[in-house]
Amino acid sequence: MPDEEANQLEILLTREQIYQRVAELGEKISKDYSGIEELIVVAVLRGSVYFAVDLSRRLSIPFSLDFIGISSYGATSYPLGIVRITKDLDINIVQKHVLLVEDIVDTGLTLNYLIKNLKTRNPKSLRVCSFLDLPGRRIVEVPVDYRGFEIPDLFVVGYGLDFQERYRNLEVVAALKKNRSGT
Amino acid sequence: MAVITISRQFGSGGEAVARLVAEKMGYLLVNKAMIVENLRSYGVEDDFDQFDEKNFSLIEQAGYREIEEKRRHYLETLHNFIYDLAIRENLVILGRGGQVLFKDFPPALHVKIIAPLKGRLELVCKSYELDEAVAARLIEEQDQDRREYLRQIFGYNWLDLDLYHLVLNTELFGLEEAVALVVNAARVKEEMGDFPLSLPEDSRQEQGLLISQVHDATGNAPSFAHPSEEEFARMLDFYQIKWLYEPKTFPLEWDSEGNITVAFSPDFYLPEQDIYVELTTQKQKLVWRKNKKIRRLREIYPHVKIKIIYGRDYRGLLQKYGIEEKGE
Incomplete structure (x- = not known):
């Protein structure tokens, strides 16, 4: 595994485990939405892209894929103001069934904002599918209708999740233990 | 406004x-x-x-x-x-x-x-x-x-x-x-x-026009006891979550004459979520006293929802957002 700074990675979910679980989720979602005209799959940039791509390959229902991006707290040089949409949907979701796809739900702060924002656009239905769920870190309660894995309170990377833009492309999910002298 | x-x-x-x-x-x-x-x-x-x-x-x-x-x-x-x-x-x-x-x-x-x-x-x-x-x-x-x-x-x-x-x-x-x-x-x-x-x-911000102050759900700008609380309030503001700072004190123990001897004021109340949040960024050995109070609070007021964010969780939050910890 490429790790020139000698941060320690401990594998939590193998490629096979992820592959199997994503297939199960795809099957369940396809079953739950069977008979609908179209599902709008909204992937939250950037972390959920890997999951959304694999999940969408497992859907047997008609769907459109779109993306939404929001600013992150602390991403500016000084944390001020309020969250903003950095990339809005291209598809009009009025009276459409929407599935919001997240890579991870921890505090619930981002998801809480996204749900509020999307609901103002009057979708026919709105559900949430998250690859990972860390209920131990929750600050605000948010509904997670489909979850890949519930994991303990660790800093995790891989399968879309990054640490300073690194490790996104790992095919596994790993806990990152930072080597203090190395960073 | x-x-x-x-x-x-x-x-x-x-x-x-x-x-x-x-x-x-x-x-x-x-x-x-x-x-x-x-x-x-x-x-x-x-x-x-x-x-x-x-x-x-x-x-x-x-x-x-x-x-x-x-x-x-x-x-x-x-x-x-x-x-x-x-x-x-x-x-x-x-x-x-x-x-x-x-x-x-x-x-x-x-x-x-x-x-x-x-x-x-x-x-x-x-x-x-x-x-x-x-x-x-x-x-x-x-x-x-x-x-x-x-x-x-x-x-x-x-x-x-x-x-x-x-x-x-x-x-x-x-x-x-x-x-x-x-x-x-x-x-x-x-x-x-x-x-x-x-x-x-x-x-x-560059022009120095913005006064960096956080406001609770009623528009007040409270004085925080610790910088971590202000940082947390800022984070809630960012995600448009309404909050109140120490809005309520819960009596926990009374003496024989009915005077309150021990009480507890959780740091935040989130009215939309109906939940209290306590930030515990102190050293671990001081945490037990607070934990005891929170246990007591849960016994006496079982309907009150309270979430405790320990130092480790809080540092995890800051790490997630790439922010350095202030004022320990």
Whole structure:
């Protein structure tokens, strides 16, 4: 595994485990939405892209894929103001069934904002599918209708999740233990 | 605070303009979904959809008086809610007579969004997947509802141009251009000194124009006991979660004469979530005392929801957002 700074990675979910679980989720979602005209799959940039791509390959229902991006707290040089949409949907979701796809739900702060924002656009239905769920870190309660894995309170990377833009492309999910002298 | 009101003909794209202006300005959008969500907590019954921007013509019908009374209560609550909100938030108000509610209010910008019928028909057919005849009827009904709502409640003609700073035709300008014009009009209001400064955040920060202060759900700026609490409040503000700082003290122990000997005030209360949050960033060996209090709180007040964020969790949060810890 490429790790020139000698941060320690401990594998939590193998490629096979992820592959199997994503297939199960795809099957369940396809079953739950069977008979609908179209599902709008909204992937939250950037972390959920890997999951959304694999999940969408497992859907047997008609769907459109779109993306939404929001600013992150602390991403500016000084944390001020309020969250903003950095990339809005291209598809009009009025009276459409929407599935919001997240890579991870921890505090619930981002998801809480996204749900509020999307609901103002009057979708026919709105559900949430998250690859990972860390209920131990929750600050605000948010509904997670489909979850890949519930994991303990660790800093995790891989399968879309990054640490300073690194490790996104790992095919596994790993806990990152930072080597203090190395960073 | 500043208010931008957007009145719109049905199918003119006014909803989208309002949403995009709110996002670009960082203002709170007051639309139907937002009103529905908030008025429930004000004791207004869920069936107020029958009154929301509707032509009200039930005279002579059975139960008229009762319905009229409900409508009066709904309107009074709605208007108080919007006025209260405008005290502490910058708003974009979609419809609901905002242009009259905030008429002659200097920090207000009133916009009317219109479009010729042909273009509106196309948009409504496409958005709602309707055939043209149904869309035409829907447009007629919706416009009549909004026109009558303004006439019946406020006595104004919604096409009275004296009510608006700007009238924008989205067929001639397009949605993006309309949004840009409204945002620019707001900037002009800023320069005139009518609006609080809002955009762009980064340049305001560079110019030192922005006073970095956090405000709770009632608009107060509390003095925090610890920098970590202020940072946490800032984070909640960022994600538009309402909070109150130490709003309540729970008595935990009493002496034989009934005097309170031990009490506990959780750091935050999140009213929308109905949950208390306690930040515990102290050294681990001091945490046990607080844990004991929280255990006691849970015994005596089992209905009170409290979430504890320990030092480790808090540092994890900061790490997630790439922020350095302040003031240990």
